[in-house]
Amino acid sequence: GPETNELLLGKALKDGFREKVELATKFGITLSQDGKFGIRGDAEYVRSACEASLRRLGVTSIDLYYQHCIDTTIPIEVTMGELKKLVEEGKIKYIGLSEASASTIRRAHSVHPITAVQIEWSLWSRDAEEDVIPTCRELGIGIVCYSPLGRGFLASGAKIVETLDQNDYRKTLPRFQQENLDHNKILYEKICAISEKKGCTPAQLALAWVHHQGDDV
Structure with a gap:
């Protein structure tokens, strides 16, 4: 259930192990008692979530400490202002953003330096190259990629859809719909051809591509 990962990780961090790792976690997504998800970035929530x-x-x-999703109802300056206080109090060391636009990154960075921005970046998802990645590099912000295997597509191709559970959220994504899979499988076939020449799997090739994007990734 929600928050279970932090509880389990807390057990693993005992007996002197905490000093051996860099610890990152997120805030920003809430779950109500009736099972509905929400997004919050107000100062009160930022502090209570951290504590x-x-x-x-x-x-x-x-x-x-990452903001998981940007709360568009709250100015990012408000969210960052509270995060800055948490840094000053020693409760967090560095601040990260996830799924933020280039303009939001700039505004946030003007309040307090952003250490890392998490984005989806892979051979299958390259929208961030237009402005988010250049902005991060201009400001000296590290880039953390999620879904480097295209949510599994770059490892299995279109056949992955057949293996997904009926409740798997990927079934709702446009890229996994049949009308788009016919186009996307062309990309996978090209990746397969290159990986065969390189003597590796498509998944290994996809990961190598991300790894090759720079020392800041």
Whole structure:
């Protein structure tokens, strides 16, 4: 269930192991009692979420604290203002953003330096190259890629859809709909051809591509 990962990680961090790792976690997505998801970035929530994570993890400080989703109803300056206070209090060391636009990154960075921005970046998803990645590099912000295997597509191709559970959220994504799979499988076939020449799997090739994007990735 929600927050279970932090509780389990808290157990693993005992007995001196905490000092051996860099610890990152997120805030910003809420789950109501009736099972509905929400997004919050107000100052009160930012603080309460951080303090709750500290308790679950059993630590006094979080190395990298990400805003999971940007709350568009709250100015990013408000969210960052509270995060800056948490840094000054020693409860977090560095601030990260996830799924933020280039303009939001700039505004946030003007309040307090952003250490990392998490984005979807892969051979299958390259929209961030237009403005988000250049902005991060201009400002000296690290880039953390999620779904480097295209949510599994770059490892299995179109056949992955046949293996997905009926409740798998990927079934709702446009890229996994049949009308788009016919086009997307052309990309996968090209990747397969290159990986065969290189003597590796398509998944290995996709990961190597991301790894090759720079030392800041």
